[in-house]
Amino acid sequence: xxxxxxxTNVSSTASLRDGPxxxxxxxxxxxxxxxxxxxxxxxxxxxxxxxxxxIVTSLKGMPEVRMGNIFSPPLEITFAxxxxxxxxxxxxxxxxxxxxxxxxxxxxxVPSVIISTIIASVNGxxxxxxxxxxxxxxxxxxxxxxxxxxxxxxYPVVILLREIGLYGKLAGLVIVHTIFGMPILxxxxxxxxxxxxxxxFKAARVDGAGFWGIFLRVMLPMSIPIFAVAIILQVTGxxxxxxxxxxxxxxESYPMTVALNNIVNSTQGVVEYNVxxxxxxxxxxxxLTIYFVSGKLFVRGIAAGAVKG
Amino acid sequence: MNYAVEIKDxxxxxxxxxxxxxxxxxxxxxxxxxxxxxxxxxxxxxxxxIAGLLEVTDGQIFIGGNxxxxxxxSERGIGMVFQSYALYPQMTVExxxxxxxxxARMPRDEISKRVSRAAGILQIEPLLKRKPAALSGGQRQRVxxxxxxxxxxxxxxxxxxxxNLDAKLRADLRVEIKKLHEQLDxxxxxxxxxxxxxxxxxDRIAIMKEGKIMQLASPNEIYNRPRNLYVADxxxxxxxxxxxxxxxxxxxLLDGITIPLKGYEFAADSSQGGKAILGLRxxxxxxGDNLASATVRTTVTVELxxxxxxxxxxYSTLAxxxxxxxxxxxxxxxxxxxxxxxxxxxxxxxxxPETEDRL
Numbered sequence: 166x167x168x169x170x171x172x173t174n175v176s177s178t179a180s181l182r183d184g185p186x187x188x189x190x191x192x193x194x195x196x197x198x199x200x201x202x203x204x205x206x207x208x209x210x211x212x213x214x215x216x217x218x219x220i221v222t223s224l225k226g227m228p229e230v231r232m233g234n235i236f237s238p239p240l241e242i243t244f245a246x247x248x249x250x251x252x253x254x255x256x257x258x259x260x261x262x263x264x265x266x267x268x269x270x271x272x273x274x275v276p277s278v279i280i281s282t283i284i285a286s287v288n289g290x291x292x293x294x295x296x297x298x299x300x301x302x303x304x305x306x307x308x309x310x311x312x313x314x315x316x317x318x319x320y321p322v323v324i325l326l327r328e329i330g331l332y333g334k335l336a337g338l339v340i341v342h343t344i345f346g347m348p349i350l351x352x353x354x355x356x357x358x359x360x361x362x363x364x365x366f367k368a369a370r371v372d373g374a375g376f377w378g379i380f381l382r383v384m385l386p387m388s389i390p391i392f393a394v395a396i397i398l399q400v401t402g403x404x405x406x407x408x409x410x411x412x413x414x415x416x417e418s419y420p421m422t423v424a425l426n427n428i429v430n431s432t433q434g435v436v437e438y439n440v441x442x443x444x445x446x447x448x449x450x451x452x453l454t455i456y457f458v459s460g461k462l463f464v465r466g467i468a469a470g471a472v473k474g
Numbered sequence: 475m476n477y478a479v480e481i482k483d484x485x486x487x488x489x490x491x492x493x494x495x496x497x498x499x500x501x502x503x504x505x506x507x508x509x510x511x512x513x514x515x516x517x518x519x520x521x522x523x524i525a526g527l528l529e530v531t532d533g534q535i536f537i538g539g540n541x542x543x544x545x546x547x548s549e550r551g552i553g554m555v556f557q558s559y560a561l562y563p564q565m566t567v568e569x570x571x572x573x574x575x576x577x578a579r580m581p582r583d584e585i586s587k588r589v590s591r592a593a594g595i596l597q598i599e600p601l602l603k604r605k606p607a608a609l610s611g612g613q614r615q616r617v618x619x620x621x622x623x624x625x626x627x628x629x630x631x632x633x634x635x636x637x638n639l640d641a642k643l644r645a646d647l648r649v650e651i652k653k654l655h656e657q658l659d660x661x662x663x664x665x666x667x668x669x670x671x672x673x674x675x676x677d678r679i680a681i682m683k684e685g686k687i688m689q690l691a692s693p694n695e696i697y698n699r700p701r702n703l704y705v706a707d708x709x710x711x712x713x714x715x716x717x718x719x720x721x722x723x724x725x726x727l728l729d730g731i732t733i734p735l736k737g738y739e740f741a742a743d744s745s746q747g748g749k750a751i752l753g754l755r756x757x758x759x760x761x762g763d764n765l766a767s768a769t770v771r772t773t774v775t776v777e778l779x780x781x782x783x784x785x786x787x788x789y790s791t792l793a794x795x796x797x798x799x800x801x802x803x804x805x806x807x808x809x810x811x812x813x814x815x816x817x818x819x820x821x822x823x824x825x826x827p828e829t830e831d832r833l
Contacts, residue, residue: 373548
């Protein structure tokens with residue numbers, strides 16, 4: 166009896182009854198959505214207002230700034246503060262604006278990022294795949310290194326750079342950035358290479374590829390995303406660095422962050438808020454651009470950087 | 475020198491964990507050897523040692539008569555196929571097949587000759603320009619086999635190559651691997667935890683447990699004459715029924731039933747008698763029309779029935795022990811029925827409960 170009932174049901178179309186059918190409808194203005202989007206909106210406004218004030222102020226002339234209406238849009242839009250910030254503002258003794266600092270920062274960031282990423286990727290690959298003798302000890306020391314506060318090492322590094330004759334030079338700062346980026350980047354690459362299937366590495370060994378063959382021809386083509394994350398992490402980190410920049414370089418080779426500080430914190434004459442705002446935005450433009458271009462990868466970089474604290 | 479692979483006194487420790495201990499294994503040229511065992515028994519570790527992907531703690535490995543204990547994986551004359559296929563994702567199928575040959579700096583026309591030969595054997599010519607991501611699981615595993623094939627080696631190593639495939643594809647590829655072995659006639663060492671794969675493919679099976687080989691014999695021998703309790707329990711699905719009793723004067727006494735052991739070939743001297751375990755495979759317990767050939771008969775009550783189409787499994791109790799019986803698929807039985815069962819003692823296995831060895 167039961168058998169026949171089952172077999173007929175398969176072929177005939179079942180008749181629907183009253184009640185819920187298909188996906189459950191969702192209301193746009195549910196209490197949950199109002200709470201969620203309301204909170205997000207308030208937080209967004211909270212963080213966007215300072216940016217708005219900066220942009221608006223940077224487009225005003227000094228007389229308008231003195232009126233003190235910081236939230237009002239500019240009556241007369243002027244780009245003069247931007248031009249001044251870039252090429253005329255005084256950073257200490259010279260008055261050539263941020264442009265010099267900008268190019269210094271480029272000259273510091275580009276080689277630091279390239280060198281540190283290349284070395285760290287090889288480190289990470291060796292640690293993940295070639296379990297050489299003492300690999301764990303080496304890795305522990307490296308991780309320990311990432312927890313040492315930079316301030317502790319400032320002076321010893323000054324002496325070190327002086328001894329090798331690179332103190333106050335761009336090359337010295339590049340070396341410092343490369344070394345200090347090593348723990349976090351190596352960790353990043355090691356974890357990524359560890360997550361790749363181990364059998365792939367074994368297969369490449371059976372196929373006769375060596376240390377560099379496996380790295381360059383098997384691992385590297387698979388690790389574009391992690392390289393992007395590492396580069397984002399390093400570019401934003403090194404570009405935003407102030408401490409090492411001010412300690413290890415001289416007035417001619419100050420990076421942009423130091424130049425910005427010198428403009429904003431100068432104690433002589435009138436405080437030109439509009440120029441300060443423009444200079445700050447220009448300095449922040451590089452990390453900001455990277456953020457908008459790289460999107461999701463940037464978030465991964467931040468998450469990875471969170472370990473650094 | 476008839477051996478393709480010889481393993482002598484092999485030890486492998488991970489720290490204090492002894493994964494392989496004093497392992498000896500000789501594999502004939504052209505043999506299909508299956509390493510079978512549950513996970514963690516050291517079978518994959520042994521394969522990795524043969525491949526040279528793990529450094530051995532002690533002992534020697536010979537491949538084709540050469541001592542390769544210190545040799546690199548690529549110098550050992552082996553090809554390997556992995557469970558996860560391990561294809562290079564950014565290379566085409568052709569690139570995957572030729573990667574090893576390019577590393578060996580082989581002339582270009584020789585490479586293309588070998589790639590097209592391997593592609594022909596495995597019927598993957600239309601796929602040569604594709605990336606692994608655009609292939610199905612079965613096609614990927616075929617490419618992985620092809621990668622071992624182009625190397626033109628004497629020894630093939632398979633590390634659970636079919637475990638990631640669905641049941642139907644697994645059965646198809648199993649047949650293909652068997653055909654390939656007949657066609658190429660080279661030595662194959664195959665690791666699996668699937669006893670069907672082991673039984674169907676192997677010339678000889680090595681059943682491993684805790685880094686030791688429990689029995690090394692043909693599938694037939696392992697199935698019919700398991701050397702110890704572990705092997706008897708491991709091979710066969712559902713597994714062998716074990717009945718505890720006593721041997722006395724050439725009879726096995728089981729809770730009031732006397733079973734004459736006249737046809738049974740003893741592996742060890744058991745004239746003094748004593749406690750013993752009788753092992754009976756569910757398919758060797760006879761019912762219905764087959765009862766005529768049974769020399770020992772009794773009646774049991776059916777407790778549970780599992781119809782499987784080709785045959786029907788019944789669960790029952792005999793002499794206080796839970797037993798499985800395999801019946802004909804057309805048998806109509808239901809729980810509570812009384813069923814007459816019987817068996818031939820010469821097809822059973824006897825084990826010593828102390829040493830767990832075959833009697």
